[in-house]
Amino acid sequence: MDATSGGGAYGPIPRKEDARFIRGQGTFxxxxxxxxxxxxxxLRSPLAHARIVSVDAAAAAAHPKVMAVxxxxxxxxxxxxxxxxxxxxxxxxxxxxxxxxxGQEVAFVVAxxxxxxxxxxxxxAVDYEPxxxxxxxxxxxxxxxxxxxxxxxxxxxxxxxxxxxxxREATDAAFSAADVVVSCDMVYPRSHPAPLxxxxxxxxxxxxxxxxxxxxxxxxxxxxxxxxxxxxxxxxHKIRIVSPDLGGGxxxxxxxxxxxxxxxxxxxxxxxxxxxxxxxxxxxxxTAFARDYHMHGEIxxxxxGKILGLRARVLADHGAFNATAQPTRFPAGFxxxxxxxxxxxxxxxxxxxxxxxxAPGGVAYSCSFRVTEAVYLVERxxxxxxxxxxxxxxxxxxxxxxxxxxFPYTCATGWQYDSGDYPRALRLALDIAxxxxxxxxxxxxxxxxxxxxxxxxxxxxxxxxxxxxQMDILGLAMADGADLRVHPTGKxxxxxSVQTQGQGHETTFAQIVxxxxxxxxxxxxxxxxxxxxxxxGLGTYGSRSTPVSGAAAVVAARKVRERARxxxxxxxxxxxxxxxxxxxxxxxxGDPDQARGIAEIAMAAHxxxxxxxxxxxxxxxxxxxxxxxxTYPFGAYICVTDVDPGTGEVKVRRFIAVDDCGVRINxxxxxxxxxxxxxxxxxxxxxxxxxxxxxxNCLGGSFMDYLLPTSMECPSPELGATVTPSPHHPIGAxxxxxSATVGSPAAxxxxxxxxxxxFGVVHADMPLTPAAVWRAIQGRPIRPDLALS
Amino acid sequence: xxxxxxxxxxxxxxxxxxRLLLIxxxxxxxxxTGSHWGCDTSNCxxxxxxxxxxxxxxxxxxxxxxxxxxxxTVEGLARNGVLDPVQEGFSACHGLQCGFCTPGMMMTARxxxxxxxxxxxxxxxxxxxxxxxxxxxxxxxVRSVLWAAGNDGNDGNEGNDGNDGxxxxxxx
Ligand code: FES
Ligand code: FES
Numbered sequence: 001m002d003a004t005s006g007g008g009a010y011g012p013i014p015r016k017e018d019a020r021f022i023r024g025q026g027t028f029x030x031x032x033x034x035x036x037x038x039x040x041x042x043l044r045s046p047l048a049h050a051r052i053v054s055v056d057a058a059a060a061a062a063h064p065k066v067m068a069v070x071x072x073x074x075x076x077x078x079x080x081x082x083x084x085x086x087x088x089x090x091x092x093x094x095x096x097x098x099x100x101x102x103g104q105e106v107a108f109v110v111a112x113x114x115x116x117x118x119x120x121x122x123x124x125a126v127d128y129e130p131x132x133x134x135x136x137x138x139x140x141x142x143x144x145x146x147x148x149x150x151x152x153x154x155x156x157x158x159x160x161x162x163x164x165x166x167x168r169e170a171t172d173a174a175f176s177a178a179d180v181v182v183s184c185d186m187v188y189p190r191s192h193p194a195p196l197x198x199x200x201x202x203x204x205x206x207x208x209x210x211x212x213x214x215x216x217x218x219x220x221x222x223x224x225x226x227x228x229x230x231x232x233x234x235x236x237h238k239i240r241i242v243s244p245d246l247g248g249g250x251x252x253x254x255x256x257x258x259x260x261x262x263x264x265x266x267x268x269x270x271x272x273x274x275x276x277x278x279x280x281x282x283x284x285x286x287t288a289f290a291r292d293y294h295m296h297g298e299i300x301x302x303x304x305g306k307i308l309g310l311r312a313r314v315l316a317d318h319g320a321f322n323a324t325a326q327p328t329r330f331p332a333g334f335x336x337x338x339x340x341x342x343x344x345x346x347x348x349x350x351x352x353x354x355x356x357x358x359a360p361g362g363v364a365y366s367c368s369f370r371v372t373e374a375v376y377l378v379e380r381x382x383x384x385x386x387x388x389x390x391x392x393x394x395x396x397x398x399x400x401x402x403x404x405x406x407f408p409y410t411c412a413t414g415w416q417y418d419s420g421d422y423p424r425a426l427r428l429a430l431d432i433a434x435x436x437x438x439x440x441x442x443x444x445x446x447x448x449x450x451x452x453x454x455x456x457x458x459x460x461x462x463x464x465x466x467x468x469x470q471m472d473i474l475g476l477a478m479a480d481g482a483d484l485r486v487h488p489t490g491k492x493x494x495x496x497s498v499q500t501q502g503q504g505h506e507t508t509f510a511q512i513v514x515x516x517x518x519x520x521x522x523x524x525x526x527x528x529x530x531x532x533x534x535x536x537g538l539g540t541y542g543s544r545s546t547p548v549s550g551a552a553a554v555v556a557a558r559k560v561r562e563r564a565r566x567x568x569x570x571x572x573x574x575x576x577x578x579x580x581x582x583x584x585x586x587x588x589x590g591d592p593d594q595a596r597g598i599a600e601i602a603m604a605a606h607x608x609x610x611x612x613x614x615x616x617x618x619x620x621x622x623x624x625x626x627x628x629x630x631t632y633p634f635g636a637y638i639c640v641t642d643v644d645p646g647t648g649e650v651k652v653r654r655f656i657a658v659d660d661c662g663v664r665i666n667x668x669x670x671x672x673x674x675x676x677x678x679x680x681x682x683x684x685x686x687x688x689x690x691x692x693x694x695x696x697n698c699l700g701g702s703f704m705d706y707l708l709p710t711s712m713e714c715p716s717p718e719l720g721a722t723v724t725p726s727p728h729h730p731i732g733a734x735x736x737x738x739s740a741t742v743g744s745p746a747a748x749x750x751x752x753x754x755x756x757x758x759f760g761v762v763h764a765d766m767p768l769t770p771a772a773v774w775r776a777i778q779g780r781p782i783r784p785d786l787a788l789s
Numbered sequence: 790x791x792x793x794x795x796x797x798x799x800x801x802x803x804x805x806x807x808r809l810l811l812i813x814x815x816x817x818x819x820x821x822t823g824s825h826w827g828c829d830t831s832n833c834x835x836x837x838x839x840x841x842x843x844x845x846x847x848x849x850x851x852x853x854x855x856x857x858x859x860x861x862t863v864e865g866l867a868r869n870g871v872l873d874p875v876q877e878g879f880s881a882c883h884g885l886q887c888g889f890c891t892p893g894m895m896m897t898a899r900x901x902x903x904x905x906x907x908x909x910x911x912x913x914x915x916x917x918x919x920x921x922x923x924x925x926x927x928x929x930x931v932r933s934v935l936w937a938a939g940n941d942g943n944d945g946n947e948g949n950d951g952n953d954g955x956x957x958x959x960x961x
Contacts (some may be wrong), residue, residue, distance in 0.1 A: 014883070015880070015883065015889070018888075019880070020828065020888075021885055021891050022872070022876040022877075022879050022885070022895070023823070023863070023872075024821075024822070024823020024824070024864045024892045025823065025864035026826070026888045027822075030816070030825075031822035033817075033820070113817075114810075114817070115808065184908070194923060195889075195923055196827045196835055196890050196921060196922070197887070197889045245887070245888065246887060247825070247889030248887045248889060248923045248924055250923070280829045280830070285893075502887030502924045504886070504887075570927065611928070672883050672886055672924075672929060674927060675926035675927075675928050676886065676923075676926050679925075679927065702830045702832075703828045703832035703833060703921070704830045706922050708923070710917075710918050710919075710920075710921060710927070711914040711915075711918050711920075711927040711930070711931070712918045713911075714926050716910070716928050717926065
């Protein structure tokens with residue numbers, strides 16, 4: 001651990017934020033109730049693709065409880081019918097020309113209560129002229145395919161982008177020289193993060209002060225403030241965004257949604273605050289979906305299992321608008337980290353993004369900007385290679401994992417991994433699992449006709465975006481701030497630019513500062529989610545809070561500590577150089593009892609004590625942290641399943657997860673994050689998928705159809721940890737928020753496919769529902785319905 | 790229509806629309822925002838409260854159906870300022886992250902422990918199986934409830950006095 005820090009404040013302490021939540025006193029957006037507040041509701045398209053002939057809102061406007069109705073035409077008059085997306089495209093706020101997916105926003109009603117707003121939606125008559133929908137992404141580029149984006153000048157097909165990374169020739173050469181090549185088509189289906197709290201807003205435009213206050217479900221309040229200023233024309237200093245307690249986010253609360261804009265205009269039009277909360281169907285059908293990658297992967301190796309090359313061709317379904325939330329210059333996110341955790345000399349990937357008549361999105365759900373798709377691809381291929389070569393999958397991985405001495409390691413597509421000891425993590429996972437014994441048990445069960453699977457995955461993520469020279473969102477570089485004030489009594493308030501959705505920032509960040517300053521975490525109050533009270537920064541997604549804003553907090557605390565040194569020197573009448581920071585105090589070298597702690601120093605700084613020239617009379621500091629590189633958390637996961645071949649039912653018996661996220665500030669919180677990600681992996685691998693029928697009807701629009709894992713499907717995880725500090729992060733932390741969501745689906749699928757090996761199954765697409773497993777057993781592993789995912 | 794009911798020991802009389810859901814009555818009319826709404830289809834359990842002594846999904850109960858009855862919400866879990874062991878357990882065992890499912894989970898947990906003071910982990914899992922948590926993967930919720938079982942009755946939690954030592958199914 002960092003020798004210069006005070007120490008002592010890290011550890012599994014209970015969370016500060018729990019006090020309000022266990023009393024039912026959290027403040028979520030829907031809990032906000034302002035005097036005179038009105039309620040909004042969105043009218044949505046029942047069709048996936050149709051021209052709007054007319055919208056007649058007269059009857060709705062005449063409803064006695066309705067205060068305003070907005071249509072696309074009304075917004076067009078304010079130049080607000082379209083808004084920019086986070087990927088440089090535009091998205092309709094309320095449709096004016098066509099509807100392009102089922103659930104698209106068509107009109108907005110503002111009424112005096114929730115129910116009346118819903119009633120009035122029924123009174124709006126929209127005349128649609130249906131158009132043939134484009135639902136199967138694989139036909140998007142066919143000649144004659146329906147054109148989704150006829151609004152874009154010069155757009156004459158459905159392609160969003162072509163993008164490639166790696167060295168094509170070197171990779172082709174590696175494949176030519178290989179003893180064995182294994183390839184597979186696999187679908188990473190469309191899913192939805194489905195945080196338990198849906199998206200919503202209370203918009204309050206004060207007509208007198210001109211101040212627009214938004215209480216909104218936002219993972220990135222500062223970036224959103226800038227966007228709202230650009231979109232609405234309200235000057236940025238007149239916009240305050242409060243993202244109060246968020247009931248989960250997982251990436252779904254990064255984009256701007258049309259409903260937010262509608263509520264803002266609703267408040268401008270009525271002069272009263274307007275609340276809009278989407279319902280669950282609206283959430284699942286219109287807000288950020290995740291994944292939807294159709295992948296063709298190939299792996300080349302020697303006969304003894306040394307991986308020589310990787311190739312991937314991806315068709316990415318981006319839906320009707322390109323609204324992925326990711327660093328702007330990375331249209332496929334960080335997918336090209338797809339060589340994973342292995343020493344792969346050559347790799348090349350191509351990604352083509354296409355428009356379809358489905359909801360926009362793609363980057364959400366704790367994916368680390370598409371690293372989860374990349375991990376899934378390479379981990380499935382590695383398992384298939386092991387099967388082909390009849391090498392145990394653990395052994396094959398061990399032969400190819402990067403070795404500790406190879407770090408820092410630059411992979412074939414250019415990412416520079418900061419640190420790692422991969423074999424140690426895999427060995428630990430194998431030990432916890434009792435791997436050899438599990439394989440013996442599996443053999444015995446197979447002999448009895450029982451189908452038990454053991455699946456491994458090893459993942460490496462790149463998180464904490466990003467170096468500001470390379471990573472931005474719409475021109476805003478991905479840096480984050482921290483603003484630390486130490487009061488005269490030594491109690492501190494830390495303002496941060498990132499926004500917790502349950503990750504426990506109020507506790508972890510207090511621990512970070514306390515650790516640096518020799519304080520108790522109880523002495524540090526963390527303020528977040530209010531743009532009027534916190535410094536600018538890009539927010540929480542891509543596991544960036546600890547790597548970026550956490551680093552900013554450390555830097556600010558160390559600035560405080562350095563000023564405190566000068567004040568302590570004045571107090572003790574010694575030279576600053578004679579002081580050393582030890583056990584949370586500045587101490588005189590050679591006479592450690594002569595010491596001053598931060599609380600005493602803070603009071604002295606604010607007192608009449610004579611301070612040296614140039615030393616400001618306070619202990620406040622701020623910092624903006626721009627990471628020099630991503631951090632690279634990694635881990636080894638093992639999933640044990642039992643499959644009933646009669647019903648196709650999969651039971652997850654055990655899940656072993658060894659994570660290395662560098663230095664752990666609060667191990668209890670870290671483990672909680674891993675628990676969540678394992679549940680995500682089980683859900684994604686076994687049950688969650690947003691699918692559509694040929695007409696573009698969303699078949700996953702409620703929790704009746706979009707199945708989420710419950711306490712009955714999730715096992716009691718068995719966790720292990722290794723700690724390889726990041727060499728470039730000020731406290732060596734790497735980030736953990738998405739690790740298990742990224743790494744676990746491959747372990748589950750590898751386990752099920754392993755269980756089905758006696759049937760000759762080498763691959764089956766997620767989600768491995770009983771029906772899908774049963775089909776795989778019947779020799780029909782391809783899920784025709786997923787073509788439409 | 791007129792509605793009179795008791796919520797967390799306090800009697801309320803209100804005039805309501807017959808179609809008003811209990812969850813909206815509690816949240817919007819009474820300002821008891823601890824109970825949450827998370828789905829349209831009675832799947833998530835973020836809205837669980839007790840109707841008399843039974844946990845119900847309050848998004849699936851009309852406020853009108855509670856006339857003359859007692860409703861207990863998360864705000865009524867602590868008694869006289871003393872936290873219920875279930876509440877303490879959730880904090881002690883990191884049984885919550887975003888906290889959105891937590892009130893519903895705790896109401897079900899209290900109901901379980903009143904009937905089964907020493908549940909197994911499997912029994913806890915079954916009890917909360919009609920509720921969704923997107924953050925914890927359930928493991929720490931299970932640990933929280935087991936922690937509460939181990940600490941029930943240690944801190945004068947008055948709400949349970951009538952049930953201590955009783956492990957049969959249900960009261961009337
Ligand atoms: S709100 Fe989901 S079950 Fe009641
Ligand atoms: S703690 Fe977030 S849904 Fe359970």
